[in-house]
Amino acid sequence: MTTLQSYLILSALLFSIGLAGALTRRNAILVLIGIELMLNAANLNFIAFWRYGPHPEALTGVMFALFSIGVAAAEAAVGLALIIAIYRHYKTANLDKVTTLKG
Amino acid sequence: MMNWFNNLSPTSQFVLFSALKVVPAVLVMLFIVAYIVLVERRLCAFIQDRVGPNRAGPLGLLQPMADAVKAFLKEDFMPAHVRPVYYWLAPALVMIPSLLTLAVIPFGSQLGSQKMVVADLNVGILYTFGIVSLGVYGIVLAGYAANSKYPFMGGIRASAQMISYEVAMGLSVIPLFLLVGDLNLSTVIGDQTHGLFSWLVFRQPLAFAIFLCAAFAETNRTPFDLPEAEQELAGGYNVEYSSMKFALFFMGEYANMIAASAMMVTLFFGGWTLPFFGLDQPAATVLGGLVHIGIFLAKLLVLLVLFIWVRWMWPRFRYDQLMNLGWKGLVPLALANIVVTATWLWLKS
C-alpha cells in the first residue's frame, strides 16, 4: 500500500514545480497559477498527515485544508481582479512592463 | 448461473451491479433526450397555434430517428479559422457533466437487494454541485475554439451567468440540509416520506423558487438563454458547429435539463416516493421497485414539460437584468432564507 512518504514526496515535487513556475514566468496569471499549485501541495500534505496521523477523529487536517481552499478562492478573486485592472492600465499582463509606481 | 455469480469476489460483484445500473440509466437518459426534443417541438407548436412535426411515423414519433440520421449524415464541416483541439473537445465536455450528475441521483428504491443509485455518496449534493460547475468548460472552450467574435462573446456571457447562478443555486439548498441534517440524497428522500406536506417543496417553497430560477440560468434556457441569443449573437457559442458536433451541444442542453430536473425531483419532490398506497417505503418486490422507478420518471417528465412551457411563454431577459436578478435578488433572498430557517430551527429546539 501507499505510504505517507509517497504522498509527501508528491507534494514536495508539486510545490517545487509551482515555485519554479512562479519565479520564472513573466505573465502575472501564470505566477498566480504557480501560487495556487503551491497552496494545493500544502493541502495535500494536510490531508495526508490527517489520514496517517494518530488522531484522525480531531479533523484538524481536514479543517486546515477546507480553510485553505476558502482563502485560495478569495486570493484568486482578488488576484485576478488586480491583473485585469493592471491590464486595463498598461494593456499587458507582463510583469516586466509593470514597473512604474505612478500611473 | 447463481453459483457462478456467488463465486465472484465482492469487488467484481460491485463492478457488475454498477455496470448494470449505469448502462440502462444512460440509455434511458439518451432516450428521454431524444423524445423531449420532440415534445418540445410539438408543445411549442401548440403554444404558437401550429401543428409541429407530425409526418415521421404516427404522431411524429419517429422524428427523433429522422433527426439523428440527419445529424450523422450531414457533412462534418470544420471552418478554417477554428482551433482544432478545442473544437473537438468542447462538444464532448458539454455532455459529460450532466451524465456524471446522474450517478448520485437515487432513481428508484431497490430492485431485489440492490439500491437503485449508482453511487450512494455521503456528500452527494456537494458532488452534484462540483460536477455542475464543470459544465462551464464546454461552453467557454466552444467560444474560444470558434476563434471569432460572436461565439466568444456567447462563451464569456455563459460563463459569467453560470458562475453567478451557481452561487444562488448553492445557497438555495442550504436550508434543505438544515432541515434534513445530512448531505446524502437518499436520506433527503427518506426525510420526505411523512405525507405529501413533508415534501421539501412545501416546507421550503422559497428555496424551490430560487433553485428553479437558477436551474433555468444554469441550463441556458429561456428566460435566461442569453449565451445563445439568436437575435444578438447569431446563435452564441455554437455558431461555428455543424452536423453531429452541433447535435451534441443540442443534446447537452437537454441532458442538462434532465440532470437539473432529476435534482429537483430528489431535493424537493420526494424522489421516487409517493405519499399514497404505501409507496413511500423501499419496495419489497421487483414490481414495486419498477413502480418506484416509474414514479421518478413521471415526476421528471412533469418538470421537463415545465421547462419547455416556460421557454415558450416567456421573453428573454436583458443581460444586466439577468445579473441584477442573480446578485441583487436571488443571492440575498437565499441568504435571508438560510438565516430565517436556522433561527426557526434554533427557536424550535
Next chain:
Amino acid sequence: MHTGFLLLALLTLASAGAAMCLRNLVHCALCVAISFVSLAALFLTLDAEFVGFAQILVYVGAVAILIVIAILLTRDISGHGQSLVFKPWTLGVGVGALVAGSLVSAVTSSAFTHRELPPAPAATVRQLGESLMTTYVVPLEIIGLLLTAALLGAVLLARRENEGGGRS
C-alpha cells in the same frame, strides 16, 4: 506502490509541469485544471470525500474557470515574439530544484513517514459541521469576513478607472 496512486501522481505532476511550461496560456489554464482534478482524486483516495469535492467545486469549477476568463480577457496585444520567462530562468528553476531536493531528502530521511495506512476514520459530514460550529467557529467567522472583503475588493478593483461612482 499502489498503481492508482502512481497514475494519479504522474498525472498531477505532468499536468502541473505542463501548466508552468506551455506557451499558450489557455493550455496552461486547462492543464492546471487537470492537475486540480487529479489532486481531488488523490484526496478521495485518502478518504477525505468532503475536501475532494470541495476541491472540485472551488478550484476546478471556480478558480480555474476564472483563470481561463482572465486569460481570455487579457490577451497581450503588444508582447508578441517576446520571451515568456524572465531571462536568467535557470535561477528560478534552480531555486525550485533546490527546494525540491531539500524537501525530498528531509521526507525520505524521516522515520515517521514510513507509516502504513491506518484503518479509515469515520469522518462524517455531521462531524465536520459540528466541529466547524464549535471548535473552529472563530476561523469560520473570519473566513466569512475575508470572503466578503475579497468580493467587495474584487468588484472595486475590476471597475473601470474613469467611471466616477454611480454605475457599477
